[in-house]
Amino acid sequence: MNLRQRFAKKKRKRMPADLNLQITSLADVLMIVLIFLLKSISAGLTDSQSINVTKGIRLPGVLSGGAGKEGIKVEVSEDRVELAGQRAATLYSFRFGTGDLNGDLAASSTAKSLNSAFGAYRKMTPPDSPGASTIWIVADRRAPYATIQTVVASAAMQGYQDFKLAVVQGE
Amino acid sequence: MIPISSHKKSLEFEINIIPIIDALTILVTFMLAAGVYYSIAMLDVKVSGGASDTVPVQKAAITITVDVDETLAVDVKVTGQETREVRLEAVNAKVDSVRINQELDRLKVRFPQIVTTTLIAKKEVHYQHVVNAMEAIRKTHPDVLLGGF
Numbered sequence: 001m002n003l004r005q006r007f008a009k010k011k012r013k014r015m016p017a018d019l020n021l022q023i024t025s026l027a028d029v030l031m032i033v034l035i036f037l038l039k040s041i042s043a044g045l046t047d048s049q050s051i052n053v054t055k056g057i058r059l060p061g062v063l064s065g066g067a068g069k070e071g072i073k074v075e076v077s078e079d080r081v082e083l084a085g086q087r088a089a090t091l092y093s094f095r096f097g098t099g100d101l102n103g104d105l106a107a108s109s110t111a112k113s114l115n116s117a118f119g120a121y122r123k124m125t126p127p128d129s130p131g132a133s134t135i136w137i138v139a140d141r142r143a144p145y146a147t148i149q150t151v152v153a154s155a156a157m158q159g160y161q162d163f164k165l166a167v168v169q170g171e
Numbered sequence: 172m173i174p175i176s177s178h179k180k181s182l183e184f185e186i187n188i189i190p191i192i193d194a195l196t197i198l199v200t201f202m203l204a205a206g207v208y209y210s211i212a213m214l215d216v217k218v219s220g221g222a223s224d225t226v227p228v229q230k231a232a233i234t235i236t237v238d239v240d241e242t243l244a245v246d247v248k249v250t251g252q253e254t255r256e257v258r259l260e261a262v263n264a265k266v267d268s269v270r271i272n273q274e275l276d277r278l279k280v281r282f283p284q285i286v287t288t289t290l291i292a293k294k295e296v297h298y299q300h301v302v303n304a305m306e307a308i309r310k311t312h313p314d315v316l317l318g319g320f
Contacts, residue, residue, distance in 0.1 A: 065212025146294035
C-alpha cells in the first residue's frame, strides 16, 4: 500500500448506520412562517381590506390610495349592481339596458330600481350608525363611466354624501 | 444492597415531532394558497351638484374641470380669474397623468387655496381611465368632485 492509498483510507469517514435528520430546526422555521401568515391575515381583516370582492371583478389599479373605515358596499360587476349583497339592477356587459340609456336616465326603470334600492336601504339603516352615509363603490375596471355615474347619482339622490372608490394599490 | 442506578428512570425522552411538522407544512401550504396578495385602497370622491353636494358653494378664484373623452385625451378647463383650456392627448392608450399633474401643479402654485377639481368623463370611458385621471388630480388637488350629472 503506497502512501497515497493509505492517506485516502484514513481520510474516508464512516457514515452512521441510522441517519437522523435534524428536524427540530425545520419545525422552528415552519412555526415562524405560520405565525407570520396568521399575523398578516388577521391584519388584513380590518377596514377596507376586509372587502370581499366577488370573483370576476377586476378592480382598477392605482399606485397609492387611502383607507376606508366603514361603508355600504355597492358592487358593479358584468351582469349586476349589488347593494350590500342584494341585486339592485341588472347589467348587460357592464351596461344598463340600451332602452334606458337612450332616453332620460333619471326617469328610466334602471334609475327607479336603483333609487328604490338605495332609498329602502337608507330607511333600514340607523342614520347615526358608523358608515351609514358612506358608499364603497367596488366596480370593475372595464365598466363604462356611464354605469358608475348612474350608480353614484342614484345614491346621491337618496342622500348618500361620501363615496369611496375601491382600487387595488400598487398597480 | 441494591444499586441506586437500577431504580433511576431515564429523564431523557423524545417528542415525535414528525406528525407536527406534517401538520404545520399542510397549514402553511393552505394559508399560502388562501392568502390574498393585493392591497385594497380607497379613493375619496364627492358628487358635483345635486342634493348631496357637500362642498360649500363659495366664490372660488378659479374653477378647474378635467374632462376625459373617448380617445382618452383630457381637456383641462380653467374658468374664473384665469381662463384657459389645454388639451392633453393620450399617451400609450392611457390618460397622460404626468401632464395633467404638471398642468394642475402650475395652477396650484398660482392659486394655492384651490383644492377642488371636477372630473368629468364621457359615457364610454372605462372606469380604470377615470380612476387614473383621478389619481393624477389628487396629487395636487385632494378634493375630487365627480361631475357631468
